[in-house]
Structures are given as C-alpha cells and as structure tokens.
Amino acid sequence: MNLNEYIELVNKxxxxxxxxxxxxxxxxxxxxxxxxxxxxxxxxxxCMESCRIFGxxxxxxxxxxxxxxxxxAQTLIHDDLPCMDNDDFRRGKPTNHKxxxxxxxxxxxxxxxxxxxxxxxxxxxxLGSEKLVKIMEEYTQYAGAYGVIAGQVADIxxxxxxxxxxxxxxxxxLLDFIHTHKTADLFKLPLRTGAxxxxxxxxxxxxxxxxxxxxxxxxxxxxxxxxxxxxxEEMGKTIxxxxxxxxxxxVTLYGLEESKCKLACILDKCCDMINSFNIKSEVLLxxxxxxxxxxxINDNHCx
Amino acid sequence: MNLNEYIELVNKxxxxxxxxxxxxxxxxxxxxxxxxxxxxxxxxxxCMESCRIFGxxxxxxxxxxxxxxxxxAQTLIHDDLPCMDNDDFRRGKPTNHKxxxxxxxxxxxxxxxxxxxxxxxxxxxxLGSEKLVKIMEEYTQYAGAYGVIAGQVADIxxxxxxxxxxxxxxxxxLLDFIHTHKTADLFKLPLRTGAxxxxxxxxxxxxxxxxxxxxxxxxxxxxxxxxxxxxxEEMGKTIxxxxxxxxxxxVTLYGLEESKCKLACILDKCCDMINSFNIKSEVLLxxxxxxxxxxxINDNHCx
Numbered sequence: 001m002n003l004n005e006y007i008e009l010v011n012k013x014x015x016x017x018x019x020x021x022x023x024x025x026x027x028x029x030x031x032x033x034x035x036x037x038x039x040x041x042x043x044x045x046x047c048m049e050s051c052r053i054f055g056x057x058x059x060x061x062x063x064x065x066x067x068x069x070x071x072x073a074q075t076l077i078h079d080d081l082p083c084m085d086n087d088d089f090r091r092g093k094p095t096n097h098k099x100x101x102x103x104x105x106x107x108x109x110x111x112x113x114x115x116x117x118x119x120x121x122x123x124x125x126x127l128g129s130e131k132l133v134k135i136m137e138e139y140t141q142y143a144g145a146y147g148v149i150a151g152q153v154a155d156i157x158x159x160x161x162x163x164x165x166x167x168x169x170x171x172x173x174l175l176d177f178i179h180t181h182k183t184a185d186l187f188k189l190p191l192r193t194g195a196x197x198x199x200x201x202x203x204x205x206x207x208x209x210x211x212x213x214x215x216x217x218x219x220x221x222x223x224x225x226x227x228x229x230x231x232x233e234e235m236g237k238t239i240x241x242x243x244x245x246x247x248x249x250x251v252t253l254y255g256l257e258e259s260k261c262k263l264a265c266i267l268d269k270c271c272d273m274i275n276s277f278n279i280k281s282e283v284l285l286x287x288x289x290x291x292x293x294x295x296x297i298n299d300n301h302c303x
Numbered sequence: 304m305n306l307n308e309y310i311e312l313v314n315k316x317x318x319x320x321x322x323x324x325x326x327x328x329x330x331x332x333x334x335x336x337x338x339x340x341x342x343x344x345x346x347x348x349x350c351m352e353s354c355r356i357f358g359x360x361x362x363x364x365x366x367x368x369x370x371x372x373x374x375x376a377q378t379l380i381h382d383d384l385p386c387m388d389n390d391d392f393r394r395g396k397p398t399n400h401k402x403x404x405x406x407x408x409x410x411x412x413x414x415x416x417x418x419x420x421x422x423x424x425x426x427x428x429x430l431g432s433e434k435l436v437k438i439m440e441e442y443t444q445y446a447g448a449y450g451v452i453a454g455q456v457a458d459i460x461x462x463x464x465x466x467x468x469x470x471x472x473x474x475x476x477l478l479d480f481i482h483t484h485k486t487a488d489l490f491k492l493p494l495r496t497g498a499x500x501x502x503x504x505x506x507x508x509x510x511x512x513x514x515x516x517x518x519x520x521x522x523x524x525x526x527x528x529x530x531x532x533x534x535x536e537e538m539g540k541t542i543x544x545x546x547x548x549x550x551x552x553x554v555t556l557y558g559l560e561e562s563k564c565k566l567a568c569i570l571d572k573c574c575d576m577i578n579s580f581n582i583k584s585e586v587l588l589x590x591x592x593x594x595x596x597x598x599x600i601n602d603n604h605c606x
Contacts, residue, residue, distance in 0.1 A: 023480075024470060027448050027456045078413060083405035102386035103459050106409065107452050110381060113416040114447030121440050129432035136439050137424050144417030145330050149410050153330045156406050167327060177326075 001058065003286050006045045011036075013066050017119050030100040030108035031115065035073040037091040042219070042287060044069045047190030049283045050208060056198025063123035064135060064197060067116035068190045071143055074112035075186070077105055079152065085241075092236035113143065127197060134196050142189040151182025155248075162248040175248055176217075183223075184216025207277045214270050215284075218291060221263040224249040225295045228256060264301035267292060304361065306589050309348045314339070316369050320422050333403040333411035334418065338376040340394040345522070345590060347372045350493035352586045353511060359501025366426035367438060367500060370419035371493045374446055377415035378489070380408055382455065388544075395539035416446065430500060437499050445492040454485025458551075465551040478551055479520075486526075487519025510580045517573050518587075521594060524566040527552040528598045531559060567604035570595060 001009070018032040044065035051061035080087040080095040082102065087095050097105035117139050124132060141147055154167065155178045162171055169177065191212040195205055226235060227242045228251050242249045250259040267288050274284060292298065304312070321335040347368035354364035383390040383398040385405065390398050400408035420442050427435060444450055457470065458481045465474055472480065494515040498508055529538060530545045531554050545552045553562040570591050577587060595601070 022449070024453060024456050024460065026460065027452060031448065074413075078409055081406075081409065083409060103384075104456065106381055106384065106386060107456055107459075109413070110377075110416065111448035111452045113413065114443040114450075114452075117420075117439065118443040118447060121436065121443065129436045132439075133424065133432045133435050136420065136435075140417040140421040140424065144421060145334065145414035146325070147417075149330060149414045149417075150327060153327050153407065153410055156410075157327065157329065 001048075001052075001283075003045065003283050006048055006283065007041045009048075009062065010041045010044045010065060010069065013062055014069060017063075017066050017123075018070075026100070026104060027107060027111055030096060030104050031070075031073075031112055033099060034077050034090070034096045034108070035070050035112070037073075037093055039069075039091055040290075041069060043072055043186060043190045045283065045287070046187060046212075047194040049281055050191045050194025051198045052194075053279055053281055054195045054198035054200040054204060056194070060124065060127060061194050061197045063120050064193050065190065067119045067139070068186070068193070070112050070116040070119070071139070071189075072186060074109045074116070075148055075152070077109040077112070081105060084152075084156065087238060087241075089232070089237050124197075131196060135193050138189055138193050138196065142185045147181060147185040147189075149181075151178050151180070151185065154178045155182055158248045159245065171248060171253055175250065175253060178248070179217050179220040180213065183220040184213045187216035187219070188212040207273075211270060211273050211277070211279075214266055214273065215288075218263055218266045218270065218288075221250045221259055221266070222291045222295050224251050225256065225259055225263065227251070229295070260295060260297055261302040263295065264292070264297045304351075304355075304586075306348065306586050309351055309586065310344045312351075312365065313344045313347045313368060313372065316365055317372060320366075320369050320426075321373075329403070329407060330410060330414055333399060333407045334373075334376075334415055336402060337380050337393070337399045337411070338373050338415070340376075340396055342372075342394055343593075344372060346375055346489060346493045348586065348590070349490060349515075350497040352584055353494045353497025354501045355497075356511075356582055356584055357498045357501035357503040357507060359497070363427065363430060364497050364500045366423050367496050368493065370422045370442070371489070371496070373415050373419035373422070374442070374492075375489060377412045377419070378451055378455070380412040380415070384408060387455075387459065390541060390544075392535070392540050395536075427500075434499060438496050441492055441496050441499065445488045450484060450488040450492075452484075454481050454483070454488065457481045458485055461551045462548065474551060474556055478553065478556060481551070482520050482523040483516065486523040487516045490519035490522070491515040510576075514573060514576050514580070514582075517569055517576065518590075521566055521569040521573065521591075524553045524562055524569070525594045525598050527554050528559065528562055528566065530554070532598070563598060563600055564605035566598065567595070567600045 014036055018035055020028050020032055022028050047065035047068055048058050048061045052058050076090055077096040079085050080090055081097055088098055089095060096108060117136060120135055157166055158174055162174060188209050191208045192205055195208050227239050230239055232239055270288055317339055321338055323331050323335055325331050350368035350371055351361045351364045355361050379393055380399040382388050383393055384400055391401055392398060399411060420439060423438055460469055461477055461481060465477060491512050494511045495508055498511050530542050533542055535542055573591055
C-alpha cells in the first residue's frame with residue numbers, strides 16, 4: 001500500500017470503529033469529532049507499515065493503528081483545554097471543548113483512553129493473548145506518565161520558567177526530554193506495536209525504536225518551525241503562539257536557520273538508518289520527504 | 304482476612320505501587336496524592352473478597368484491586384474539576400486541582416487511566432496471558448464510555464434539566480441509568496475481576512454482577528442520603544450541594560424517608576442474594592451493615 005491508500009484505509013476504519021448512536025450519544029459524538037477530523041494519520045500509517053516491514057499482515061495491525069490515532073486525538077483534546085494550551089482551533093475546526101463544552105471534552109478524552117485499547121482487544125483476537133498483552137504493555141507505557149504525559153507535564157512546567165533550569169535541567173536537555181516523550185513516544189508506540197504484531201524480535205524492536213526517536217524529534221522540530229513560518233490555513237490551528245509566549249521550542253532556543261539545519265541533519269540520519277537497517281519502505285521515505293517539503297528544505301540543506 | 308486487614312493490605316500496597324521519585328516528580332506526586340487519601344477502599348476489598356469467595360488466592364487479586372482504587376481516584380480527580388462538580392474538598396483534604404493546579408489534575412487523572420492497568424500487567428504475570436486479557440477487557444469496558452463515563456455524562460446533563468425528560472428518559476429511569484453506570488459499574492469491575500482471577504465460570508460471573516448492581520445502587524442511595532443528613536467532618540467533602548443545586552438524586556426525587564426505605568429494601572435483597580447464591584462472606588455482610596449504620600437504618604426498617 002502507498003501512503004494515500006494507508007490513509008484512506010485508516011479513515012474508513014476509524015469511521016467504522018467509532019459508534020455514534022450509543023446512549024448517551026453526547027460522549028460518543030464528542031469522541032468521534034476529534035478522532036475523525038482530517039489529519040495526516042502519520043501514527044497509524046507507521047504502525048501498519050512497521051508491521052509490513054517486519055513481514056506481518058497489514059490487516060492485523062489495523063485495529064492497533066486506529067487505536068493509536070484515537071490516543072493521539074485524546075492528547076489533542078486535553079492539550080487544547082483552557083487550563084492547558086487554551087486553543088480554539090485544531091485541524092481547521094473548533095476544538096472539542098469549543099463544540100461540546102469543557103466537561104464533555106475532559107470526559108471524551110478520558111473515554112478515548114479506554115476506548116482505544118478496547119478496540120484492539122475486541123478486534124485483534126486473532127493475534128492471541130500473548131501478543132495482546134504485549135500490545136497493552138506498550139500502550140499503557142507510552143500513553144501514561146512514563147510516556148506522552150511526562151512530556152506534557154514538563155512542557156507545561158517549561159512554559160513558566162524554562163530559562164531557570166527547572167527540574168535541574170539545562171534548556172537543551174529539557175527540550176530533549178519534552179519532545180522525546182511528548183512526540184517521539186507516540187511514534188515509538190506505533191512503530192513498536194506494528195513490529196510486535198508482525199512477530200519481530202528484540203533486536204528489530206530496538207532498531208525501530210531508535211528510528212522512531214529520531215523521526216519523532218524531527219517531526220517536532222518541523223512543527224516548531226511551521227509555527228513560525230506557516231499560516232493558519234496551512235496548519236489548521238492558531239500559529240505564532242509559541243513565539244508570542246516565549247515558549248521553549250527549537251526555534252526560540254536555536255533560531256530558525258539552525259533549527260532547519262538540525263532538522264535536515266536528523267532526517268538524513270533517519271534515511272541512513274533506514275538504509276543500514278535494511279528497511280525497505282517507500283512509505284517511511286515519503287513521510288520524511290513530506291516533512292522536508294513542508295518546511296522548505298531540500299536534500300542538500302546545510303551541506 | 305477481615306475488613307480491616309484487607310484495608311491495611313490495600314493501603315500498604317497502594318503506597319508501594321505508586322512511585323514518587325520518577326522524573327518529572329510533579330505528576331507522580333499528584334497521582335499518589337488522591338489515590339492514597341484515606342478512604343473506605345470498598346472497591347479493592349470487593350475485588351480481593353470476590354477472588355476468595357470463588358476459591359482463588361487473595362494475593363493474586365492485589366494488583367487488580369489496587370488498580371481499581373487508582374481508577375476510582377481518577378474519577379474523583381476529574382469529577383472535582385472546576386468544569387465538572389467544582390469541589391474544593393475530598394476525603395477531608397483539598398482536591399487535586401486545588402493542590403497541583405488544574406492542568407496537572409487533568410494530566411494526573413489521564414496518567415492514572417494508563418498507570419492502573421499497567422500495575423496489573425506488571426504485577427500479575429503469574430495469572431497468564433488469557434486471564435490478563437480478560438481483566439483488560441473488563442477494565443476498559445467499565446472505565447470507559449460504556450461504563451463509568453456514561454454515568455458521569457448523563458449526570459452532568461441531568462444537572463441542567465432533568466425535569467424535562469432529557470435523553471427521552473423519565474427522571475426515575477435517568478436516575479437508574481446514572482447510578483448503574485456512575486456507581487454500580489465500579490462495583491461490577493472489582494467483583495467480576497476478582498471472580499475472573501479465581502477462575503469463576505460464566506454463571507458465577509452473572510450472579511456476582513447482579514449483586515454488584517444492587518450493592519452499587521444501594522451505596523449511591525446512601526451517598527445521596529448522607530449528602531443531606533451528614534456533616535463535612537463525617538464526609539470529608541462539601542455536603543448539601545445536591546439539594547442546593549436541585550440535583551437529580553434519590554432524595555430530591557423520592558424524599559428522605561422513602562429513600563431510606565428503598566435503601567433498606569435493596570440491602571435486604573443483597574443479603575438474600577448472598578444467602579441464595581450460597582456466598583459465604585462476612586466481609587460483604589460487614590460492608591452492608593456499615594452502609595446501614597452510616598445512614599441510621601436498622602434491620603427492620605420499613606418492615
């Protein structure tokens with residue numbers, strides 16, 4: 001499957017997996033609203049592609065792939081809340097709490113955190129109990145306080161006073177910590193679970209985790225750059241907020257040009273890794289090209 | 304084990320299971336704060352006792368029992384938020400968001416939703432993958448939009464206009480729906496998982512689920528009554544809020560005396576059930592006596 005075919009499959013299955021007509025409908029509507037907003041579907045695509053790379057059947061990864069997109073939507077719903085980033089727009093539409101109210105947005109996020117693994121448990125019985133337990137271990141690790149939430153907590157703390165070495169970390173280390181957890185952990189989850197579904201061994205899991213870490217950081221740098229150089233129309237959310245708030249980002253720390261250089265360098269390393277790991281994946285290469293294109297860097301940037 | 308021994312064991316294990324020294328400490332501290340506030344520990348006790356009733360080893364149920372108390376704490380943290388019930392006190396102490404701020408309280412609740420099942424997965428490997436998958440199925444069902452969150456959503460909606468048959472339900476039916484999910488589902492989860500850990504069959508699961516439903520509704524009626532007749536010191540939270548807000552509760556719908564009668568009647572049925580199911584459990588009977596004592600009804604109430 002190519003990138004577009006993957007995305008179409010994810011969109012179709014997300015719609016199927018998310019019911020709307022169950023009482024009380026309010027909560028299921030709120031959950032489905034954010035999950036089905038148009039998005040790049042990077043995480044579910046990575047899950048299915050990782051399964052394919054390691055010799056698995058892509059179909060087997062579909063429920064887990066969709067569950068991870070639901071988890072991603074959960075983080076967006078709660079991140080956008082007034083007590084967090086207080087954002088009014090996401091993917092070009094009003095944020096969840098703007099449409100359904102704050103209480104329902106909190107509850108829709110909570111509900112997704114249980115609904116997503118439930119989708120895996122209900123629809124992946126053919127994988128057998130042992131693999132299902134492994135996937136649950138991965139899911140709870142990266143979704144929780146050791147994973148994406150650690151990044152979010154540090155990010156919120158950093159907004160207040162990152163210049164004062166909070167948590168005893170220099171800003172560079174703090175930024176690494178935030179994006180390892182806030183972004184790269186949600187790349188590790190799909191790439192690792194896809195591999196687990198395919199039956200990949202420990203060594204392959206280590207490799208794909210390393211690649212996920214790099215890809216995640218690259219994606220975050222591109223996001224920080226786009227917050228400066230892009231428009232609301234392109235991003236579907238309020239932009240320029242990071243700079244206005246003097247937030248700790250790659251651009252505020254290293255400046256725009258150095259951030260672009262860092263990004264180009266990390267993406268080159270990702271390509272090297274894909275080659276040296278002997279991973280044949282047009283889709284991952286297409287994702288990397290896509291990131292380059294969005295921020296306007298070419299293959300020889302900074303060389 | 305008697306009731307107090309169970310409670311002591313739960314408190315000891317909750318303390319052990321909840322780390323405080325992991326970076327970033329803020330989130331682990333916020334999670335542990337609400338989980339370890341003194342409480343009746345009804346749900347974990349029910350889980351361990353159900354395991355014992357059906358011939359299992361109580362030790363095997365400890366991680367699941369503690370995880371369910373963590374889930375319960377999660378519901379309390381988010382219920383107390385300003386956008387929900389906006390409560391300042393819980394179990395006699397300031398609520399989570401009052402101590403750690405609103406953003407951290409949202410994230411601490413989110414984190415508990417993944418941390419709790421993680422505790423089961425990490426500490427119950429001896430149960431084997433098949434039972435672990437079953438426990439995950441139960442956990443995600445009752446924790447999510449089909450379970451406790453359905454109750455919470457309906458409860459919030461009901462606060463606004465329960466007299467107008469919202470959701471097309473008469474107030475009596477709406478009240479049933481709310482408390483079946485908001486309260487009884489979090490009794491079903493421990494009683495069912497305890498039985499599953501012990502290896503109970505489908506028929507036993509049905510029986511214990513029926514008992515959980517009745518016990519849960521009874522507990523909710525007692526809570527509604529106590530909101531009227533109790534004091535802040537006894538309850539550890541602001542009382543009288545339901546009445547002031549003209550909230551849909553057993554007392555606002557049926558009045559104080561009829562609510563007490565209903566409660567006495569349901570608790571008698573619980574005792575009948577325990578006898579007819581041939582369940583030998585001093586602990587469950589002690590829990591029932593405790594509920595009667597708190598609201599001041601004796602064995603012959605309404606007879």
